Amino acid sequence: GQNIDQPTEMTATEGAIVQINCTYQTSGFNGLFWYQQHAGEAPTFLSYNVLDGLEEKGRFSSFLSRSKGYSYLLLKELQMKDSASYLCAVMDSNYQLIWGAGTKLIIKP
């Protein structure tokens, strides 16, 4: 079957750096997405990786290793507004997104 694993919850301190990991096993691979979802709101797109390596966008970076079935989202200079759930999703061979359950990130002052 298809599976996306990510930690259920993480806690970090304002101003620090946090890395949220995602491992996947899917039927085919057409890219990996990270979304942010604040409580009670819709998911919003953060990043997309299809080739191995690091994609940087401001305070957020996303890394992909296709051979290891592994990705991480790196958040730098954490702010209180970064408190949210972070969803990892893989596009499979049918071009459908398979979603992880999300990682709830709690930021403490």
Next chain:
Amino acid sequence: IAGITQAPTSQILAAGRRMTLRCTQDMRHNAMYWYRQDLGLGLRLIHYSNTAGTTGKGEVPDGYSVSRANTDDFPLTLASAVPSQTSVYFCASSISTSGGRNEQFFGPGTRLTVL
């Protein structure tokens, strides 16, 4: 409007009743999707549409039906609601269903409770 709208925002429904959740996008996206989101689980695809006039089944289609009469609208119908359909429902759209950076844009969601 800009983006995707959903209606209603929330609804409490008696089991056995019929309910249609509405979704409209103004981005002229070809592809649209319906997901449900339950605590502890990832978003699960209910139905999708690659383009107006076509629909397909996702991971959890039973008890739900959709139609895509035009590009903008993609309603989801529960023919006879059951308590296990209590969930938050998100509608999403993307330019197409092909590969590449083809991110999905989400509506604000409908919180449905079936009693």
